[in-house]
Amino acid sequence: MVLMNYKEQVKFLRERDSGFAGAVELLKSLRRSSSVVVFSHHDVDGIASAFILQRLCRRLGAKVVVKLPEGFRLLVEELETAVRGTVDLLLISDKGTFASYDDFFRKAENVLILDHHPLDGRPTRCTVFNPAPEYPVGTATALLCHMLATQLGPTDEHDDLVALIGCRGDAVFDPVENRFDDFARPFVERARQLFPRLFRTRLGCPTMYDLVDRRRTALVNQITEAAYVGTLAHYYEAETRGGAYGPELVFTFLNDLARRGENPAEFRSLDDVLGKLPAGAIISRTLQRFYLDWELLSGRVQSPVFLGEVQGVGVYLAFAKEAPSMQSAPFPAILPHVAATQLEPLKRAFGHEETAIIVFCPKEIGVQVSMRGGGGVINCGQFCSRLAERLRRLFPPGTGIEGGGHVAAAEFFAGKSVPIYAVMRELLWMAEELFQQGSGSSGGQEPSVKVME
């Protein structure tokens, strides 16, 4: 697949991937009177996916409604509220691949899952396009949507721009480090030719995505950071005081930007992108508050505790509070992103081959644990899902214990009724087991604390 260009890759998928082919057939069957509801993840990749899918369905003539509820798994109550009667097609994008999605056929003639997360079950009735089993790393749902839109074409430069933003949001490529994941390489190479200015490395304020070299960034990183921060807008300005729900704000912004009609290849600065649009002004304001919070949290994750090393990977623990405005966010709003900037300095300071950081964050609504890094030796997604499994055995159902994610970035959450000490105890047990397995002995390691200069 490495040597293919993007068009060839899409053709290859059409011929060889039954999920892709099934998705194409379902979308092709849409008619002028067809009704489609899209439920997409509330993060940047999910919003980008919804943008591409809405435009695609409209081009195919269907009527589309987009929903971006907060949370990962689509809940039956959310579906019941959004859909009276039934729709022709229910599209669930970037919200995991759960067997329970098979139940949604009572609200829809067809259910299509577009996703890149590790499977959480095997839905048998839904049509599923999820390359995760074949390509465990390296794609974003927005790219999968763009591939479908390309097959059913034509697409335009705003589909390209937004798919690229989705890929950046999910760390599929890094323009500053010049890194691409294989599956996304054809698309990203194409985008770099279309939008060279977005990829150009520049000196300047690093974004949340500039984790290795904190002196440089690129415009695509800045745009994606602005989109990410936009999704937090309602935590800064409560909806009751006229603030818009962040994910919808960003969705509106992307649509307004496309309607404004400028070629993204002409963008030179973040102001070119955000300026002149009302939603852009709100995102700019939110960015200023985010920068202040970033400063505040940088101090809180300065000296994580060294837990141990496994096959050259130093594992660190940061115990800290989120920014005040993010206390009720049921996802890793800002703190874990700040903590991830420590991976590289810790590696250099203490001579590990790789590093992993576990961020333990008690919030008003429960305990959030985030895990980043691991150099492919430690599987963060597996660690978080096992942590959830172990805690679910100790606490009754309904305590809101969930965990999982990708190899290099994963999340765990437990509701307020689960005590902090219980989560910490299981987490430390699991870390200890990891070190014992890694060293091949049963003795474990001397606990020690390393403090960075």
Ligand SMILES: [Mn+2]
């Ligand atoms: Mn995603």
